[in-house]
Amino acid sequence: MSKPTITHLTDVVMVTVVAQRGHEEDILKAARNVGATAGAFSFHTKGVGVRERLGLLGLAVEVEMSVVYLLVSSEQQDIVVDHIYRAGNLATPGMGYVYTTPLEKVAAYIPESLRERLEKPKPSAG
Numbered sequence: 001m002s003k004p005t006i007t008h009l010t011d012v013v014m015v016t017v018v019a020q021r022g023h024e025e026d027i028l029k030a031a032r033n034v035g036a037t038a039g040a041f042s043f044h045t046k047g048v049g050v051r052e053r054l055g056l057l058g059l060a061v062e063v064e065m066s067v068v069y070l071l072v073s074s075e076q077q078d079i080v081v082d083h084i085y086r087a088g089n090l091a092t093p094g095m096g097y098v099y100t101t102p103l104e105k106v107a108a109y110i111p112e113s114l115r116e117r118l119e120k121p122k123p124s125a126g
Helices: 024-033 050-054 077-087 112-119
Strands: 007-009 012-020 041-047 063-073 096-103 106-108
Touching: 012 024, 012 077, 024 041, 024 063, 024 077, 063 077, 077 096
Parallel strands: none
Antiparallel strands: 007 106, 012 063, 012 096, 041 063
């Protein structure tokens, strides 16, 4: 058995969404609808911030949040962020936020058929 080839992706952005718990499915669905299907996962956490001052008699109000990570190509990032922003209702105060982080290199398994398609030279225009 030969050693698997390591494929390094270099044109990748990580989209991070911090949103109110319960909205992660809407966010993931919006990302899938625009083609962002790989490298997506979410987890739950507790947040602190402005809302902790809103509790009764100054007691802290715990806010449960969901964090969603998506790996997308840099070409897709604007449309993915736009759809996520709308799906998560992030324009509403306290609903969350989204940000992107450029990644220098990602190593992942790429099926042979897809790798061959990606390595084919693109036809020149003109």
